[in-house]
Amino acid sequence: MSKLLKPAIPLPTIKRIPIYVSVLEKWKQExxxxxxxxxxxxQLSLKPVQVRKDLACAGAEGKPRIGYNTEELLETLHRFVGWNNLSDAVLVGAGALGTAILGYKGFTRFGLNIRAAFDADEQKCNTTIHDKPVYAMDKLKQYxxxxxxxxxxxxxxENGAQQAADALVDAGIQGIWNFSPVKIQVPETIFVQREDLAAGLAVLAVRIRERQ
Amino acid sequence: MSKLLKPAIPLPTIKRIPIYVSVLEKWKQExxxxxxxxxxxxQLSLKPVQVRKDLACAGAEGKPRIGYNTEELLETLHRFVGWNNLSDAVLVGAGALGTAILGYKGFTRFGLNIRAAFDADEQKCNTTIHDKPVYAMDKLKQYxxxxxxxxxxxxxxENGAQQAADALVDAGIQGIWNFSPVKIQVPETIFVQREDLAAGLAVLAVRIRERQ
DNA sequence: TAGATTGTTAATCGATTAACAATC
DNA sequence: TAGATTGTTAATCGATTAACAATC
Incomplete structure (x- = not known):
């Protein structure tokens, strides 16, 4: 119903915005x-129309014959993807991948601030990883x-993913960035973005083979 | 031209295959x-027709009224995504993200075997990270x-990405799995799979906002 | 003014879904 | 045999691209 009022922004459009931001930042510096x-x-091997449509979706406005003001556009796109104000997040699962993500400083540039980690393994709890506190799962909701x-x-x-997702939902989270190689079941009010490394690797393998 | 003979397999199809594999493995165990x-x-909130089309693309065959043989299908899909034989890879850039990927054991399940890392930083060279050797960039081509x-x-x-990509191309690599937040320029014979964490995060931020 | 560029409406393309015949 | 399921052709849907009017 709200879809009739505001049609959802196309997924491919959203995914391209960060690329525009990155190029814009370079140009601004120059x-x-x-x-x-x-x-x-x-710069990006795209069609100009497509870029125009994307920028329009993000609420940007340009001037015919002149184009877009670099700083203004950057500001608009930053706001659009929410990178103007850091959004806080918690991480569940402080294994190899979790530890990596906790330590990856690049995320702050993308407006992400990981506040704390949670893990079912008691040994890991009440320590810190890359200066972020690690707590037991039963502290998640309160936090x-x-x-x-x-x-x-x-x-x-894989095994713990659904249970951990349930805990996040129960705690009142609105969106889940899912790096586990599993499709988790959540109420439809919760948005899940699956980051599927296996998919990327599969694409690479198939495309390389296709070219032989 | 080869496209006329064998139409390229749709990207969304390739990306879904690993999910089928993961579910199949569970079912096989059961x-x-x-x-x-x-x-x-x-299981996956998809339409049956879509699954059938996908499986057909991967070369699977089923029997009307009965379905697909679990083990046979698993074998077919494994072969399709190249996970039956490990494919060797090198990693360039042994920073935070690179170190994480070197240490992530989950990849071997996806047929990936990272043999060695390369880095421009001399301090890192000739050491090991997670038991993988780290070499200087000028050793890349020979290796x-x-x-x-x-x-x-x-x-x-971001800064070093293009230069590193050039080195990989020069060394004779066929495909690049690009985790840097930049579009790299390569000859069209080389396939690049961009793994764009910023894009995933942007989607999450926009979709959460849309629901408010 | 002339021409480059935006913004928008219409046409095309590719992927998903529907419909249905074939089959075990 | 009857009915569930595969495999395929046709219809639909959504995103990209083309065409073009508006404008600085």
Whole structure:
């Protein structure tokens, strides 16, 4: 129903916005104070129309003949993807992948602030990993509520994934970034973004083979 | 031209295959020796037709009224995504993300065997990270040629990405799994799979906001 | 003014879904 | 045999691209 009022923004569009941001940041540093969709198209091997549609979706406005103001556009896109204000998140599953993500500083550039990790393994609890506290799973709900956290990052192995997802939902999280190689079941009010490394690897393998 | 003979397999299809594999492995363990596309559809919230099309693309064959033989299908899909034989890869960029990927044991399940890492930082060279050797960049070409390696994993920061990609191409790599947040320029004979964490995060942020 | 560029409507393309015949 | 399921052709849907009017 709300779909009739505001049609959901196409998924491919959302995914391209961060690429525009990255190019824009480069151009801003270089002192380019106006950019056109033709510029983007050349740089990224896209069609200018597509870029224009994408930017329009994000609420950007340009001037015919001139293009878009670099800083203004950057600001608009940053706001669109929520990178203007860091959003807090908790991470569940402090294994190899979880530890990596906790330590990856690049995320702050993307507006992500991982506040704490949670793990079922008692040995890991009440320690820190890359300066982030690790707590027991039974502390999750309270922590999420008290800190108003909306996003959960799921880096649990295949077996524990569903249980961990249930805990995140119960704690009141709104969206889950799921790195586990499993489709988790959640109420439809919760949004799940599956980050599927296996899928990427499969694409690579098939495409390389196709070229032989 | 080869596209006329063998139309490229749709990207979404390739990406779904690993999910089928994961479900199939569970079912195999449970002793289910026959599976139908309806089973998959229920488990994964997909339409049965779509599953059938996907499986057909991967070369699987079923029997009307009965379905697919679990083990046979698993074998077919494994072969399709190349997980039957481990494919060797090198990693370039032994920073935070690179170190994480080197240490992530889950990849061997996906047929990936990272043989060695390469880094421009001399301090890191000739050490090991998670038991994998780290070499200087000028050793890359020789290593790739001698070991017949086809796949390169790029975990270099924004600035170094293009240069590292050039080195991989020069070394004779066929496909690049690019984790850097940059679109790299390569000859069209090289396939690049961009693993875009920023895109995933953007989708999550926008979708959570849409629901407010 | 002339021409580059935006913004939008219409046409195309590719993937999903529906419909249905074939089959065990 | 009857009915569940596969495999395939046709219809639909959504995203990309083309065409073009508006504008600085």
């Amino acid at each position: 002192g380019k104070d106006t950019v056109s969709t033709t510029d983007f198209a050349e 999420v509520r008290q800190n108003g956290i909306m996003m959960g990052i799921l880096t649990v192995s | 002793g289910k020796d026959t599976v139908s596309t309806t089973d998959f559809a229920e 790739v040629r001698q070991n017949g390696i086809m796949m390169g994993i790029l975990t270099v920061s």
